[in-house]
Amino acid sequence: MWIREKIWNEAGPAERRLAGLAVNPAAPVSLLLRLLADGPPAARMALCGDRDLPGSVVDALLAHPDRWARAVFASSPHADPAQRARLVDDPEFVVKAHLAEGPPNRWTVRRPRLPDPTVVHIINTYDGELVQGIDCQISAGLRRDMPTHPDPKVRLWGVGSWRSLPVGLRAALLADPNPEVRECAERHARHEDPQWVQRELPEHSCHARTGMLMHDALNRAVIDSVLTAPVGQGDRAMIAGNPSLPPDVVVLLAADPDPEVRGDIARRPDLGAAERRALAVDPDPKVRLALSTHPALTESERAGIDYEVPQDGYFGPCYQQSEPRDPAAVRRDALSAHPLLRRRAAGDQLLPADLLDLLAADPDLGVRVTLAQNHPDAPAELLLRSFLEYTGGDRVELLTRPQFPTVGLAAYAEHEDPAVRALVARDPELAPALADRLTRDPDPEVRGVLARHPNLPAARIVELLEDGELARHAAANPALDPALMEELVNAFVRTAC
CATH class of the missing domain: 1.25.10 (Leucine-rich Repeat Variant)
Structure with a gap:
């Protein structure tokens, strides 16, 4: 937050010393209240953003005239979401903006969600500009219930998950009694109409064209235009993963001269056996690696591919889908000889205890660190070993785990x-x-x-x-x-x- 940086840069030695005192875990409540009431801005910023606060201090903060102090608390990663939620009707725009945005990005994966009633209230009362940041603070349960929620504004928000909604829910939203919900559902549904996509597809390279080529339903005319007269150099790669590609085009692109296109095709679940055999011996190592994790391959077929798994990648917190993966599929991945599949299993927070023990001793650094970063029961020894061996992005996240060791x-x-x-x-x-x-x-x-x-x-x-x-x-x-x-x-x- 820019205001915190400005306040800190302007603070003198005495003010910075009190900012340290504000986060002292042994400071009595009476002292914290004095710092809130009489301390310098630098101390208030630290008090409100860098520690958890006793209830009486929170009560005083909510009534404090410093809007920036309230704003810092509204997005504090250390504050109880239920306490932050008490600012939902704050009169200041900046406070509500920080509440809706929530803690900074590095806290996104494991950040505690706002209470469901608070989220519903924000959706109903905040302007569009304010409400956009709320997405990362929605609980899995509320997100799952949004398309059928009794509140039409919440259902409207639920339409945003259109691509992952089952057919029955889509039909219900298209027939919703609320006109806004129906119109929003219709706007999403039209992307499944190849004729509409053909009419609306931009004729120049842009984000809208990229999104439509990657995800929307494409008719033969659009596909042929991309194959014969692409607007941009990356058009063929954009359609390579599109689910609406007909089988003959998948076969064609599997032999495309561009390795990026072949790599995208290699990940398609509908890839034919002949194409899999061809891509398994592709001259490009990235294509072979992409093909090596294909779900249709047997372990022996995987073992026959000359692939190399990089060890210098990002191994951090993984996005957890609202619907858990099939336990049998997770187990297959965990028992695979392929490190990338084991890494995929290691990122599952619901991994059972026997697989946790197995992957904690995995020879692959990526498997071990991914497990340490994501599993709530990752053992202390694994957390320490991962911190010692991994120096990539989000390494510091390992230190936030309560079971990280201390003694020794x-x-x-x-x-x-x-x-x-x-x-x-x-x-x-x-x-x-x-x-x-x-x-x-x-x-x-x-x-x-x-x-x-x-x-x-x-x-x-x-x-x-x-x-x-x-x-x-x-x-x-x-x-x-x-x-x-x-x-x-x-x-x-x-x-x-």
Whole structure:
């Protein structure tokens, strides 16, 4: 949020120190209330956005005149969604906007959803510009019920899942008693009319053309025009995955000179046996890899393909479909010799215990890390091993898991990776002398997290309160003397007056 950055950049040393105090887990409620009422903006931003808040502080915050403080709390990843929902009728646009948008993107996969009644209220009362961000905060149950919800505005929202809706629900929405719902359903249904698609298909490269070629029902005239006179270089690749392609075109594109087209065709479930055999020996390794995971292949056929699975990919939280996968299909993937299929199984949060144990010891890094990132019961040893071995995107998500280990992490104090050295700060048995030494580490992240360790000697904590870089971290140290906490606030208030 830009306002937080602006406030922080304008904050002086004393204000930044109080921002650290605002997130101190040992700070008493009375002190938090003082910071909310009399503290600087930097402290309010930290208080409202960087920690969970006791109920009495939330009550005071909801009545606070600082709209930005309320806005920060409305999108805080640390706040209980039910508490955030209390801001649903806030008079300020910016507060409602942040409530609807929710926590930042990196919290999307495991973010707690807003209560269903709050979502329904937002859909009914917020303007279109505001309501768009709510999608990631809808519970699976409400999303499933939206197409048949008694509230027409919620049904209207449910039409957005048109492509995944069964035929019966589509028919019901097309005959809905509410004209807005019917019109919206008709707008979606027309994309299944090849004649309408032909009439409306843009004749120039654009997002609309791309979407229609990839997903809409295409008649022979449109397909032939793409094959013989494409508007853009990527048109053939766009239609390669379209479900409406007739079998002869699938056969044709399976031999396309463009490997991107062949790779997209290789993923089609309706790919014929002859085409599968041809693509299994394709000269392009990416095409062979795409074909190697085809659901129609046997394990022996997969083993006969010369493919190589990259080890430097992204292994993070996976999108979880509202409808669970077929357990038998998940088990087949988990027991496959193909790492990509095992990775697919590892991303399933409903993976049973026996497969969890099996994949936790998998030889493939991607399988292990994907399992660690997604399974709610991923063992502590797997979480630590994954953090040590994986340095790609969303590595930090592993640290958000409650079962991430703590005891014994002091052993990594000399590790060459500063992110691993920073793990030492999570060890409750850390020796005070080692904590002291690591507050002088060459890496600023390591210095910062160790300045917050409760085993840090009291004299060092006091010393760091005057350190320009580490003062806010020292102020967040739960071992800080409560009397000194009060004095920090009193000193600021005296100066401010």
